[in-house]
Amino acid sequence: MKGISYLIIFLLTGIFGCTLMSPTSSTVKYGEDLSVHRPKVETDTSGLNQETPEQLADVTPQYDNSSELDQRLRAISNQNKSDGAVIGYTIQVYSGTSRENASKAKAKVYRILPDSRPETKYEQPVYKVRVGEFGDRLEAQVIYAELQEEFPDAIVIPHRIRL
Numbered sequence: 001m002k003g004i005s006y007l008i009i010f011l012l013t014g015i016f017g018c019t020l021m022s023p024t025s026s027t028v029k030y031g032e033d034l035s036v037h038r039p040k041v042e043t044d045t046s047g048l049n050q051e052t053p054e055q056l057a058d059v060t061p062q063y064d065n066s067s068e069l070d071q072r073l074r075a076i077s078n079q080n081k082s083d084g085a086v087i088g089y090t091i092q093v094y095s096g097t098s099r100e101n102a103s104k105a106k107a108k109v110y111r112i113l114p115d116s117r118p119e120t121k122y123e124q125p126v127y128k129v130r131v132g133e134f135g136d137r138l139e140a141q142v143i144y145a146e147l148q149e150e151f152p153d154a155i156v157i158p159h160r161i162r163l
Contacts, residue, residue, distance in 0.1 A: 080163075089140040090159040093118070093151040094129040102127035108150055113143065133161045 080086050094105035102120050106129050109118040118131045131147065134140040140156045147154050 085160040085162050086135070088159055088161040089134045089137050089156050091131045091140055091144050091147060091154055092128055092157050093131055093147060093154045095126055097125050097127065099127055102129050105129045105151070109147070112147060112150055116143075130157075130159075133159065135161075 093109060094102055096102065099122075106118045106120055109116060109129065109131055113131070116131050118129055121128045121130065132140065132143055134143075137156060144154060144156050
């Protein structure tokens with residue numbers, strides 16, 4: 001019994017003793033003025049409203065490589081024409097070994113996007129259902145966003161588009 005009373009007295013002394021000794025932040029206000037130590041800056045505003053003539057300098061690029069870029073782009077274009085294909089993107093909504101699941105995925109794509117033409121490809125032993133042929137990834141992302149809810153495993157993949 002004596003030990004418990006000592007414990008209670010010790011706890012009460014600790015709790016009330018600490019709170020009475022340290023002031024809270026709301027009771028102490030900081031009142032030092034430091035503006036005397038700030039540097040004084042004078043600005044000249046007299047010339048702001050005057051119009052100054054603009055001097056146009058002849059700027060000629062030192063390292064103009066546009067002819068080299070045009071030549072490289074023509075070479076890529078000619079290569080694409082000879083191949084009969086260009087690099088683009090498609091959306092793969094299903095990949096698995098079940099033909100039945102591939103057919104279900106294809107039907108689901110038709111319900112979501114009635115104007116699309118999903119294709120089923122069989123590369124032994126895997127069936128793949130792919131949707132669309134897009135020239136750039138941003139075009140593919142629009143359709144991908146529509147399919148994402150029904151096909152959480154869908155991915156946008158690079159694809160050679162036949163011309």
